[in-house]
Amino acid sequence: MAKLLRLVATRLGLGLLTLLVVSVLIFFAVELLPGDLAEAVLGQAATEETVEAMRRQLGLDRPAPVRYLEWLGGALRGDFGTSLISGAPVGEAIATRFANTLFLAAYAAVIAVPLAILLGVLVALLRNSIFDRVANVATLTSISSPEFFVGYILILFLSIRTGWFPSNASLSGDMSLTDQLYRAFLSALTLVLVVTAHMMRMTRAAIINLLASPYIEMARLKGVPPWRRIVRHALPNAWAPIINVVALNLAYLITGVVLVEVVFVYPGIGQLLVDAVAKRDFPIVQACCLIFAATFILLNLAADVGAILTNPRLRHPK
Amino acid sequence: MSDAREVLLEIRDLRIDGYTGEEWQPIIKGVDLTLHKGEVLGLIGESGAGKSTIGAASMGFARDGTRISGGSIVFDGLDLTTAGREEKRKLRGKRIAYVAQSAAASFNPAHKIIDQHTEAPVMYGLQSRAEAEADAMALYEQLRLPNPDEIGFRYPHQVSGGQLQRAMTAMAMACRPDLIIFDEPTTALDVTTQIEVLAAIREIVERFDTAAIYITHDLAVVAQMADTIKVLLKGEEVDEAPTREMLTDPKQDYTKSLWAVRSFKRQQKPLAGPDEVPVVSVRGVSAAYGKVKVLEDVSFDIHRGRTVAVVGESGSGKSTTARCITGLLPPTRGEILFEGQALPPRYTDRTKDQLRHAQMIYQMADTALNPKIRISEIIGRPAQFYSGLSGAALRKRVEELLELIELDPAEFYDRLPPELSGGQKQRIGIARALAAEPAFIICDEVTSALDQLVAEGILKLLDRLQKELDLSYMFITHDLATVRAIADEVVVMQNGRVVEHGPKDEMFRPPHHPYTDLLLSSVPEMDPDWLTHLLDARGVDNVGSAETAL
Numbered sequence: 001m002a003k004l005l006r007l008v009a010t011r012l013g014l015g016l017l018t019l020l021v022v023s024v025l026i027f028f029a030v031e032l033l034p035g036d037l038a039e040a041v042l043g044q045a046a047t048e049e050t051v052e053a054m055r056r057q058l059g060l061d062r063p064a065p066v067r068y069l070e071w072l073g074g075a076l077r078g079d080f081g082t083s084l085i086s087g088a089p090v091g092e093a094i095a096t097r098f099a100n101t102l103f104l105a106a107y108a109a110v111i112a113v114p115l116a117i118l119l120g121v122l123v124a125l126l127r128n129s130i131f132d133r134v135a136n137v138a139t140l141t142s143i144s145s146p147e148f149f150v151g152y153i154l155i156l157f158l159s160i161r162t163g164w165f166p167s168n169a170s171l172s173g174d175m176s177l178t179d180q181l182y183r184a185f186l187s188a189l190t191l192v193l194v195v196t197a198h199m200m201r202m203t204r205a206a207i208i209n210l211l212a213s214p215y216i217e218m219a220r221l222k223g224v225p226p227w228r229r230i231v232r233h234a235l236p237n238a239w240a241p242i243i244n245v246v247a248l249n250l251a252y253l254i255t256g257v258v259l260v261e262v263v264f265v266y267p268g269i270g271q272l273l274v275d276a277v278a279k280r281d282f283p284i285v286q287a288c289c290l291i292f293a294a295t296f297i298l299l300n301l302a303a304d305v306g307a308i309l310t311n312p313r314l315r316h317p318k
Numbered sequence: 319m320s321d322a323r324e325v326l327l328e329i330r331d332l333r334i335d336g337y338t339g340e341e342w343q344p345i346i347k348g349v350d351l352t353l354h355k356g357e358v359l360g361l362i363g364e365s366g367a368g369k370s371t372i373g374a375a376s377m378g379f380a381r382d383g384t385r386i387s388g389g390s391i392v393f394d395g396l397d398l399t400t401a402g403r404e405e406k407r408k409l410r411g412k413r414i415a416y417v418a419q420s421a422a423a424s425f426n427p428a429h430k431i432i433d434q435h436t437e438a439p440v441m442y443g444l445q446s447r448a449e450a451e452a453d454a455m456a457l458y459e460q461l462r463l464p465n466p467d468e469i470g471f472r473y474p475h476q477v478s479g480g481q482l483q484r485a486m487t488a489m490a491m492a493c494r495p496d497l498i499i500f501d502e503p504t505t506a507l508d509v510t511t512q513i514e515v516l517a518a519i520r521e522i523v524e525r526f527d528t529a530a531i532y533i534t535h536d537l538a539v540v541a542q543m544a545d546t547i548k549v550l551l552k553g554e555e556v557d558e559a560p561t562r563e564m565l566t567d568p569k570q571d572y573t574k575s576l577w578a579v580r581s582f583k584r585q586q587k588p589l590a591g592p593d594e595v596p597v598v599s600v601r602g603v604s605a606a607y608g609k610v611k612v613l614e615d616v617s618f619d620i621h622r623g624r625t626v627a628v629v630g631e632s633g634s635g636k637s638t639t640a641r642c643i644t645g646l647l648p649p650t651r652g653e654i655l656f657e658g659q660a661l662p663p664r665y666t667d668r669t670k671d672q673l674r675h676a677q678m679i680y681q682m683a684d685t686a687l688n689p690k691i692r693i694s695e696i697i698g699r700p701a702q703f704y705s706g707l708s709g710a711a712l713r714k715r716v717e718e719l720l721e722l723i724e725l726d727p728a729e730f731y732d733r734l735p736p737e738l739s740g741g742q743k744q745r746i747g748i749a750r751a752l753a754a755e756p757a758f759i760i761c762d763e764v765t766s767a768l769d770q771l772v773a774e775g776i777l778k779l780l781d782r783l784q785k786e787l788d789l790s791y792m793f794i795t796h797d798l799a800t801v802r803a804i805a806d807e808v809v810v811m812q813n814g815r816v817v818e819h820g821p822k823d824e825m826f827r828p829p830h831h832p833y834t835d836l837l838l839s840s841v842p843e844m845d846p847d848w849l850t851h852l853l854d855a856r857g858v859d860n861v862g863s864a865e866t867a868l
Binding site for chain 2: 222223225
């Protein structure tokens with residue numbers, strides 16, 4: 001157990017190091033943008049004095065490494081600076097948006113992950129049957145279609161034609177949970193369709209990969225029926241690749257859903273990022289990117305730990 | 319002796335096809351088999367003879383890529399070739415059980431041993447979970463597993479190979495089946511461990527009067543286990559007779575040739591004179607992998623034209639010694655001399671000439687040859703690298719080498735390794751080592767993956783090459799029959815140390831070091847009473863703990 005904790009601690013340390021490197025990249029990528037930041041922000045209103053004032057206000061007259069350290073120090077305390085457009089603290093602007101994104105991601109994940117694993121086990125059990133082939137074609141189709149297209153199709157059939165669900169998923173804080181779930185349903189469903197396919201195919205492949213192992217043949221020669229061979233004998237050994245692909249998809253649900261948010265007018269962090277880029281609100285862009293990087297690193301760490309926890313050789317050393 | 323007993327399994331004109339990627343080819347060509355209740359039948363033959371396929375078919379099971387295409391398999395009145403899927407499934411584990419070759423691979427790594435043991439009896443409703451656990455512990459005790467009350471609650475990777483193999487035999491017994499298929503259950507084990515497993519299997523099969531099909535390629539093993547022996551060759555039956563009759567009076571030529579394999583023995587050469595400088599000299603070598611010490615003060619000499627066999631169980635340090643000599647693993651202490659000159663410990667620091675004189679031949683010719691590279695290049699590259707040959711001269715040299723290993727250059731020059739048989743691949747491995755024109759070759763278990771007839775061919779070839787080219791061999795092996803056949807001197811290793819060292823004749827003559835004695839006495843002999851006598855001599859209770867007692 002101590003060994004496991006040490007492993008987790010090492011991974012966490014490495015994750016923090018990665019995050020530090022990423023923060024450097026994010027900060028200086030903005031620096032590298034052509035033109036003067038102050039000019040860009042002011043746009044048409046740029047006169048020599050206003051630009052000079054803006055530069056001083058933004059602290060651009062000081063060297064970049066100093067500003068980086070200040071920014072990093074602030075970020076560590078949760079202070080990402082103030083928005084260039086609204087003047088409000090970045091943390092506040094992001095907090096509600098990020099909470100919305102997490103809500104939608106959790107909503108989709110709670111449906112998609114169990115569904116994907118269940119379907120994966122099922123198609124592994126019924127491999128090469130009609131059911132397997134239909135599932136194969138359906139998942140390939142959903143992987144190959146862009147998510148905004150899937151979204152519009154769902155709006156067409158479940159919203160416009162039938163009127164069952166609202167196509168506009170804008171939330172507000174005073175809605176009840178059921179109301180929120182109802183409003184966000186189509187966006188969640190779109191995401192479910194996009195990520196389920198990937199996870200299900202990996203589950204199927206990971207299980208089928210193990211079916212040629214001697215211990216599966218042993219189970220078969222012990223008279224263990226097919227469903228039990230898959231669920232009890234193959235699945236426990238297939239967790240590592242499945243957990244990895246689940247983690248990747250969860251990361252996508254948090255960081256990659258801009259298009260879906262746009263289609264359903266969902267007030268998530270993706271939209272915020274796109275808006276901020278368009279308006280050159282760089283403190284927000286930097287904060288969003290840092291959050292995305294942290295999300296990826298944390299989920300990958302979780303996947304590594306999960307893979308270790310499901311490996312009996314590591315869990316029960318000699 | 320079993321004629322009066324009831325027939326349990328009757329196979330008639332069994333035909334099985336295997337899919338080769340293009341078409342179905344027959345692999346079992348009309349085999350008959352009759353097994354009575356409580357009888358043990360030994361199935362023997364080389365790899366590819368179809369032993370394992372027949373074993374699986376006895377459970378009505380055809381592995382992926384095979385199909386039962388004809389004949390009948392009647393188990394206790396039910397024809398398994400026509401029975402339904404569920405009917406067959408319900409026999410498996412309950413009335414017919416299976417013990418696989420590699421217990422380590424055949425136990426599910428994700429579940430405790432006892433959970434896998436109790437699965438079948440609980441599933442079939444024969445026992446409650448608690449009863450099944452109690453029964454498992456009782457079986458573990460009968461099979462002389464250490465800590466029988468506790469061992470089942472470990473995961474497979476926490477238990478040694480020999481113990482796992484016994485736990486798997488216990489698992490096969492869980493439902494008290496009428497028939498158990500043993501598919502090479504001791505092939506992957508060391509000789510000393512093999513004894514315990516053989517004794518345990520034999521005793522438990524007798525105690526419960528279980529019928530068994532015992533599949534192996536080792537004649538001496540089958541002689542201990544079986545009432546009747548059936549010899550297979552390329553999917554056909556060659557011979558069948560009661561064990562004693564088969565051993566004393568084999569009828570068929572093929573059977574006789576199998577029996578004769580172990581008789582190859584070359585003359586031991588006279589010992590080297592005291593003044594002769596050894597070709598290779600290992601002086602006080604210690605080595606470690608990280609912090610784990612694997613060699614401790616190992617010393618021995620190898621003289622020109624002689625063969626030194628290094629024997630010991632797995633983990634005794636044989637292959638590590640080879641890695642030190644070749645410079646792959648620099649020793650922590652001691653040195654390696656070549657013709658009296660100390661070699662740099664790391665191969666990267668050695669000169670081309672120092673490198674050429676220590677070549678290796680590997681156990682698995684399959685993995686030691688790149689499957690995508692033609693034979694001409696496999697052999698040609700070292701010839702080019704060490705001798706600087708090219709063009710027509712290189713081609714001529716490769717052809718010479720192929721002739722030297724008794725393969726026709728016209729036929730083999732342009733072929734790829736996967737097109738070759740196991741024995742041919744091993745010959746290519748030998749030619750590759752010879753291409754460097756070495757003085758010394760390390761042979762690492764070069765025959766242990768081969769069938770006995772093929773292995774004998776390789777040993778004879780190595781012997782001939784030694785005479786013609788005045789080569790020195792270090793022969794790593796765990797098979798004492800091989801040692802008898804080719805060694806001049808023997809080094810016995812245990813736990814990283816040399817425990818005994820001397821000329822072969824002395825080694826095979828008492829008195830021995832106790833470990834050498836254990837190794838020697840553990841090698842199965844053709845005498846069907848060998849195991850019984852050995853167990854009597856050692857005292858039955860000692861057998862189970864031989865592994866821990868060492």
